[in-house]
Amino acid sequence: MELSVQLQQAQILGYRHFKDTVASRNRRIRSGHLLRAKAxxxxxxxxxxxxxxxxxxxxxxxxxxxMLECRDLFVGDRVLDMGTGSGNLSILAAVKSGHIVAVDISPVAVECAQMNVRxxxxxxxxxxxxxxxxxxxxxxxxxxxxxxNPPFxxxxxxxxxxxxxxxPEYDMLTRFLQNVGKYLTPxxxxxxxxxxxxxxxxxHNLIALCGFACSIRKARVTLGLQFFVYELTILPSQGG
Ligand SMILES: C[S@@+](CC[C@H](N)C(=O)[O-])C[C@H]1O[C@@H](n2cnc3c(N)ncnc32)[C@H](O)[C@@H]1O
Structure with missing residues (x-):
């Protein structure tokens, strides 16, 4: 699917419905987590x-x-799992991959991922x-x-x-896409x-500015909201 078509489709949803659905979805996920005091x-x-x-x-x-629906695409000798959380994507990737490096900025996420990996x-x-x-x-x-799977x-x-x-200001997403190319094989x-x-x-703008070719590998609709998995590769003209 063309990125512009995909964006138009997302915008076809009425703005009020969209805003209400998003807000209530986010409140539900957030409060569910905040209520949990124990592992x-x-x-x-x-x-x-x-x-x-x-x-x-x-x-x-x-x-x-x-991402779980795309687990068959998690193939590589060396895999980087950025923002690993509970380590869930690394554990899926271990089925078809060699070595995996999982990174998180949150000490409790790192502890949690290490527990699950063990x-x-x-x-x-x-x-x-x-x-x-x-x-x-x-x-x-x-x-x-x-x-x-960055914060959306x-x-x-x-x-x-x-x-x-x-x-905040999509700082993580921006710095990830600006720099990940340095850590990828050709x-x-x-x-x-x-x-x-x-x-x-x-x-979409950031993907283009950072010089990636992009295709959509999976699309899914939940509560009228669209979610996508993008596959990015380095355009030959951007390679070292
Ligand atoms: C949406 S969660 C994804 C967790 C897990 N990968 C998954 O798919 O369920 C985003 C993760 O990114 C981590 N994160 C946020 N900012 C980060 C940063 N600057 N560097 C590394 N990890 C970061 C968060 O702590 C969180 O665990």
């Missing part, structure tokens, strides 16, 4: 996961769910690191595939869980999910 168990893609308070529960996140006997294959985007990587590290909403986080849902790919609850026009 709990979920099942995601056939894997039992422990979710610590303050970490995104992948069974409630549209991004996590549409639980599934994957500590030799999944290396969980704490830090802001690429800071925990060596400058010469290269990946065949980068996975990212532009805004200022208040509670801990907000950092999984909100990105044939490297990015699988990124996003939804019409966020600013699709901003994302």
């Amino acid at each position: 709990y168990e979920v099942e995601y893609g056939g894997y039992a996961l422990t979710i610590l308070p303050g970490v995104l529960d992948p069974t409630t996140g549209e991004g996590s769910l549409i 639980r599934h006997g994957l500590t030799e294959r999944i290396d969980v690191r704490l830090g802001d985007l690429f800071a925990p990587l060596r400058p010469d590290e290269k990946f065949d595939l980068a996975l990212i 909403l532009e805004g200022k986080p208040r509670a801990g869980i907000d950092r999984a849902m909100m990105d 044939a490297g790919r990015v699988l990124l999910c996003f939804g019409c609850v966020g600013d699709l026009a901003y994302l």
Whole structure:
């Protein structure tokens, strides 16, 4: 699907309906997380996961769910899982990939991902690191595939869980797309999910400005809201 067509389709939804649905969806997800004071168990893609308070529960996140539908595309010798949360995408990627580096800025997310990685006997294959985007990587590290389910909403986080849902001025998304190319092999790919609850026009512009070729690998509609998985590759003219 053309990106412009996809954007028009998202805009066809009446603005009021759209705004109400988005606001109530976000309140529901956020309050569900804030009410949880203790660790709990979920099942995601056939894997039992422990979710610590303050970490995104992948069974409630549209991004996590549409990424699950694309698990067959998680193939690569070396995979980067940016913003790993509970480690859910890394654990899926371990089925068809070699080594995985999982990064999160949240100490509790890193603790949670490490627990889940240990639980599934994957500590030799999944290396969980704490830090802001690429800071925990060596400058010469290269990946065949980068996975990212970023916060979809532009805004200022208040509670801990907000950092999984909100990105002030799309700073994380912008810095990720501006810099990920340096960490990809020449044939490297990015699988990124996003939804019409966020600013699709901003994302599409950023993808073009950062010099990626883009195709949509999956589209899904929930409560009249559209969610997508994009595959990005480096355009030959941008390669080193
Ligand atoms: C929407 S959640 C995705 C969690 C998990 N990957 C999934 O698909 O369910 C976004 C994650 O990005 C992390 N994050 C936000 N800003 C970040 C940054 N600057 N560097 C690394 N991780 C970040 C958050 O802590 C959160 O765990």
